[in-house]
Amino acid sequence: MSKFSNETTVIFEKSATYFDNPSAARQAAAMVPHAKLVIILQNPTQRAYSWFQHLIAHKDPIALSSESLDVILNATSSESAKFKIRQRCLSGGRYVHHLDKWLEHFSLQQIHFIDSDELRNEPAKVLSSLSKWLDLPEFPFETHIRFSPSKGFHCRLINGKTKCLGESKGRKYSEMSQELRLKLDEIFALDNSALFKFLRKNRLKIPDWLEEAVRITV
Numbered sequence: 161m162s163k164f165s166n167e168t169t170v171i172f173e174k175s176a177t178y179f180d181n182p183s184a185a186r187q188a189a190a191m192v193p194h195a196k197l198v199i200i201l202q203n204p205t206q207r208a209y210s211w212f213q214h215l216i217a218h219k220d221p222i223a224l225s226s227e228s229l230d231v232i233l234n235a236t237s238s239e240s241a242k243f244k245i246r247q248r249c250l251s252g253g254r255y256v257h258h259l260d261k262w263l264e265h266f267s268l269q270q271i272h273f274i275d276s277d278e279l280r281n282e283p284a285k286v287l288s289s290l291s292k293w294l295d296l297p298e299f300p301f302e303t304h305i306r307f308s309p310s311k312g313f314h315c316r317l318i319n320g321k322t323k324c325l326g327e328s329k330g331r332k333y334s335e336m337s338q339e340l341r342l343k344l345d346e347i348f349a350l351d352n353s354a355l356f357k358f359l360r361k362n363r364l365k366i367p368d369w370l371e372e373a374v375r376i377t378v
C-alpha cells in the first residue's frame with residue numbers, strides 16, 4: 161500500500177503470490193520504496209491445503225490426476241510437474257525464509273502482520289487496527305460487515321443485505337485428514353519455530369495457531 165502525492169489517495173494491491181516470489185521484494189522496493197506491506201499469516205498447513213484446493217477448483221490437470229495433496233507431497237524432484245505443485249503448496253508458508261528477503265529492502269516498521277484466523281473471525285477489529293496503522297480516518301467497519309451463515313464467512317453489509325465474495329473465495333471442501341495435517345505440521349515444524357522466534361524477538365503478536373503448532377512440536 162502506498163500514499164502518493166495526493167495524501168488522501170491510498171493505492172493498494174494484493175496477491176497471494178508476491179510474498180514468496182524471489183524478485184518481488186527488490187522490484188517492489190525499486191518502484192514503491194515507502195510502501196506499507198501487509199502480510200497475512202495463516203497456519204502453513206491450512207494454507208498448503210487451501211492452495212491445493214485452489215488448483216483443484218481451477219482444474220489443474222496434475223492436481224486433479226493426483227487426487228490428494230498427500231500424493232503431491234510424496235512427489236520427488238524427478239516427477240517435475242508434481243514436484244512443482246508441491247513447492248507451490250509449501251513455499252508460501254515458509255514465512256521467515258521469505259521475510260528475510262523483504263527485510264533486505266523494507267524496514268520492519270513498514271510491515272503489518274495480520275493473523276488469518278483473527279481476520280476470519282473478527283474482521284472489523286482487524287480492519288480497524290489496520291486502518292489505524294495506515295493513518296486512515298476512523299471507519300465503523302462493524303456496521304458494514306456481518307457474518308453470513310450460508311457462506312460461513314463475514315461479508316459486506318449493503319442496504320441490510322450481506323454481499324459475500326465470489327464462489328472462488330471461501331470454497332466449500334472436505335477437511336483434510338488428520339494424517340495429512342500431521343504430515344504438513346511436520347514439514348513446517350522448523351519454519352513455524354523460526355516464525356515464533358522472529359515474532360517474539362520483535363515483540364509482535366503471536367497467533368494462537370502458531371503457539372499451538374510450536375507447543376506440539378516441542
Ligand SMILES: Nc1ncnc2c1ncn2[C@@H]1O[C@H](COP(=O)(O)OS(=O)(=O)O)[C@@H](OP(=O)(O)O)[C@H]1O
Nearest residue numbers: 176210213214279280313314315325328329330331
Ligand atoms: N470473508 C471471507 N470470505 C471469503 N474468504 C475468506 C474470507 N475471510 C478469509 N477468507 C479466506 O480467504 C481465502 C481466499 O483468499 P485469496 O483470495 O487470497 O485466495 S485465492 O487467490 O483465491 O486463492 C479463502 O481460502 P479457502 O477457504 O481455501 O477458499 C478463505 O479461507
